[in-house]
Amino acid sequence: MIQLIDVKKTFDDGKTVLKGISTTFEAGKTNLIIGQSGSGKTVLMKCIVGLFEPSSGQILYHDRDFVTMNKKDRMLLRREMGMIFQSAALFDSISVLENVMFPLDMFSYDSYKERRRRAQFCLDRVNLSDAGEKFPGEISGGMQKRVAIARAISLNPKYLFCDEPNSGLDPKTSLVIDELIHSITQEYGTTTIINTHDMNSVMGIGEHIIYIYEGNREWEGTKDEVMTSDNENLNSFIFASDLFRKIKDANK
Amino acid sequence: MLLSSYLHALGRYLILMGRVFSIPERFKMYLRQYIKEMIKLGTDSIVIVLIVSFFIGAVICIQIKVNIESAWMPHWVSGYVTREIMLLEFSSSIMCLILSGKVGSNIATEIGTMRVTQQIDALEIMGVNSASYLILPKIAGMITMMPLLVILSTFSGIMGAYAAAYIGHILTPAHLTEGLQYDFHPWFFWMGVVKSLFFAFIITSVPAYYGYRVEGGSVEVGKASTDAVVASSMLVLFSDIFLTRLLS
Numbered sequence: 001m002i003q004l005i006d007v008k009k010t011f012d013d014g015k016t017v018l019k020g021i022s023t024t025f026e027a028g029k030t031n032l033i034i035g036q037s038g039s040g041k042t043v044l045m046k047c048i049v050g051l052f053e054p055s056s057g058q059i060l061y062h063d064r065d066f067v068t069m070n071k072k073d074r075m076l077l078r079r080e081m082g083m084i085f086q087s088a089a090l091f092d093s094i095s096v097l098e099n100v101m102f103p104l105d106m107f108s109y110d111s112y113k114e115r116r117r118r119a120q121f122c123l124d125r126v127n128l129s130d131a132g133e134k135f136p137g138e139i140s141g142g143m144q145k146r147v148a149i150a151r152a153i154s155l156n157p158k159y160l161f162c163d164e165p166n167s168g169l170d171p172k173t174s175l176v177i178d179e180l181i182h183s184i185t186q187e188y189g190t191t192t193i194i195n196t197h198d199m200n201s202v203m204g205i206g207e208h209i210i211y212i213y214e215g216n217r218e219w220e221g222t223k224d225e226v227m228t229s230d231n232e233n234l235n236s237f238i239f240a241s242d243l244f245r246k247i248k249d250a251n252k
Numbered sequence: 253m254l255l256s257s258y259l260h261a262l263g264r265y266l267i268l269m270g271r272v273f274s275i276p277e278r279f280k281m282y283l284r285q286y287i288k289e290m291i292k293l294g295t296d297s298i299v300i301v302l303i304v305s306f307f308i309g310a311v312i313c314i315q316i317k318v319n320i321e322s323a324w325m326p327h328w329v330s331g332y333v334t335r336e337i338m339l340l341e342f343s344s345s346i347m348c349l350i351l352s353g354k355v356g357s358n359i360a361t362e363i364g365t366m367r368v369t370q371q372i373d374a375l376e377i378m379g380v381n382s383a384s385y386l387i388l389p390k391i392a393g394m395i396t397m398m399p400l401l402v403i404l405s406t407f408s409g410i411m412g413a414y415a416a417a418y419i420g421h422i423l424t425p426a427h428l429t430e431g432l433q434y435d436f437h438p439w440f441f442w443m444g445v446v447k448s449l450f451f452a453f454i455i456t457s458v459p460a461y462y463g464y465r466v467e468g469g470s471v472e473v474g475k476a477s478t479d480a481v482v483a484s485s486m487l488v489l490f491s492d493i494f495l496t497r498l499l500s
Binding site: 049050051074075076077078079081082083085086087089090091092102103105106107161 | 277278280281369370371373374376377378379380381
């Protein structure tokens with residue numbers, strides 16, 4: 001479980017991007033942060049994982065405050081995290097299998113054979129059993145995302161973060177990625193936070209959704225509630241798509 | 253304003269170096285990177301070092317013979333000057349200046365690309381000290397390989413001078429040998445090696461700093477690469493003056 005308490009972020013140029021966000025992301029659920037481009041959702045995600053320091057507020061990982069934690073404890077906590085970046089962020093000078101093995105090589109004290117077996121298991125889990133010897137540049141964008149998922153789960157993380165996991169992918173591949181993240185969340189009981197503006201993901205796997213509008217938590221609910229909400233800003237975001245407007249009209 | 257920005261950059265560089273020189277999370281992984289970097293930055297530079305040094309050695313020998321040597325100069329002067337230039341300046345300082353272009357742009361581009369493609373963020377999220385993991389093996393690898401490159405450069409330069417003697421027939425090999433052996437101070441060799449260790453640190457750490465702080469995309473990576481080469485070249489030249497004065 002991750003709790004955010006009044007998280008604010010103001011940059012050096014004086015621009016306040018997060019204006020006091022409080023929410024709770026529960027374990028074993030796919031938690032989605034949605035919002036328009038520039039609303040602050042990426043900044044929020046970066047604050048949660050520690051790539052940005054919040055100006056004020058608390059970020060509690062199972063009651064451990066990440067903001068006030070010392071460097072050593074932060075490093076240890078980070079080993080409980082897995083992250084899938086928008087660009088997959090695979091290390092392009094090493095093979096797919098070596099990418100997945102990297103966190104194990106760095107932090108696991110298992111034998112080489114064990115580590116390799118674990119990495120292959122993770123690749124099997126994301127249906128990439130035969131891609132281990134390839135290099136990231138030789139595989140498609142969807143496969144790269146799946147390798148990123150395999151790398152993220154290799155150390156059995158407690159917390160899984162996904163920044164725009166479907167960015168640049170076709171709808172069918174996006175569905176595969178969403179399903180994979182959702183099933184891994186349930187299987188491992190991870191606290192999963194997905195940063196997205198893909199409405200298909202919202203409707204498919206959004207067990208807990210927070211909508212960020214101009215740096216504020218504007219709305220919070222589930223995928224079933226999102227369609228019937230009377231929040232104007234949320235509605236203008238959700239029903240910007242012609243398809244979703246038609247679905248709403250059909251449900252009336 | 254300019255001074256303030258330089259001091260600001262120096263501060264950021266020192267903070268980065270503080271992170272670089274910290275205890276590795278997994279020594280074995282760093283060792284693996286260290287060996288890779290020795291090959292990439294050191295071994296892969298051997299050919300260019302040999303070629304450049306060979307021709308410069310030959311050219312120095314020819315220039316001295318043709319333009320300096322006269323009836324009033326001893327016949328060993330070409331060999332003597334060639335040796336002194338190669339040992340004291342070329343193989344340590346000028347070779348590092350040349351390598352700052354090759355190695356510096358390589359390091360700044362590699363780390364800069366890793367930054368803009370979020371690979372450094374990925375390392376940080378995993379709990380890896382990305383500055384140390386990426387930069388320390390490069391600095392250590394280059395410092396290890398640099399004395400070897402200096403020795404090879406000196407050797408190749410002298411071979412170039414012999415080639416000028418044998419093939420160009422501008423002086424006799426015996427005169428060249430006499431000049432190469434005349435009034436030899438072993439400290440001059442060690443001075444070149446000591447200087448090159450400092451330069452190795454500069455041409456790896458400065459580009460790494462430029463690459464590590466890139467923000468943006470490919471244009472910024474290109475700019476960082478150029479800035480890194482310019483800055484490290486200037487620092488090599490400035491520090492050469494101080495080191496030469498200090499070690500002479």
